[in-house]
Amino acid sequence: MLPPDPSTVRYPGPWTHRDVSANGILLHVAEAGEGEPVLLLHGFAGLWWTWHHQLRDLADAGFRVVAVDLRGYGDSDKPPRGYDAWTAAGDVAGLIRALGLRSAHVVGHSWGGLLAWSAAAIRPRVVRSVGVLGGAHPLALRHAAATLPVGRRGAQARASRHVLRFQVPMAPEKRLVADDAAYTGELLASWAGEAWRGTDDFAETTATLRHAMRIPGVAHSALEYYRWAVRSQFRSDGRRFRRDVDTRVTMPVLQLHGEDDPCILPATARDSTPWRGPHSEFVTLPAVGHFPHLEAPGETSAILATFLRGVRSDG
16 A cells, blocks of 8 residues: 555645745644634644644634644654754744744644643743643653652553653554554554544544554654653753743643543643643543543533633733
């Protein structure tokens, strides 16, 4: 089976596809609506399409919504390097400016949430508010994942074992794309809430994300984010990153988390409290796993819209 062309992920809908030059690369975005700008950042094994519900809903709610393929994903450029949090935060800031904006609300899922929080700490002038779905502050996650994987305190380390498996060269890339990216589908199923796993919508989402993982270069790029996260712990760039994000951000943060998330545990997400800015919120969704925006799209969109309107009125 031939790998798919990157352009095949430009699915039609009530949005506009275009390429934006930012931070030295081309990033593919899908855009809808007018009003306060909201930038949506997907997580591991994702792409812009994972926000298709929010593109519609938030645009209808009066926002200008932009969903991006992160560096190395979808139809964005896939350079050989730049998968560290520093460069990725620069991608976020550069994209906001390249869209003709001085700042935007930044919402991210999982790894995208980590980037949203990182950009808010490193480039605060371009971030109006932070939304984190199925994620935690980088230092909260680092501390929890570094705990020995025994007992209750080691639960996040056990939940993050895939990160260590991703450190091996070459083999994880091959596994992610083998057999029509079957292992990618297995990971998604293991992280999803039980109620969603049995639906046609989950089957469609899995097929879409497996297709996107098979695009040349995506598997390697996706893994490079995780490899930097682990290996930088022992290098000066990792120490510098920890120092610069170890601050309470100045803007409101919404954390929206599935109560049944087996990937980023709710307790780990709650440990992010010291780094949240004023007027922040922590909201949980019952019977939802790692993907609130896909498992409970209507409720997620409504919570996001209410939070974003509150930030707008406060400002």
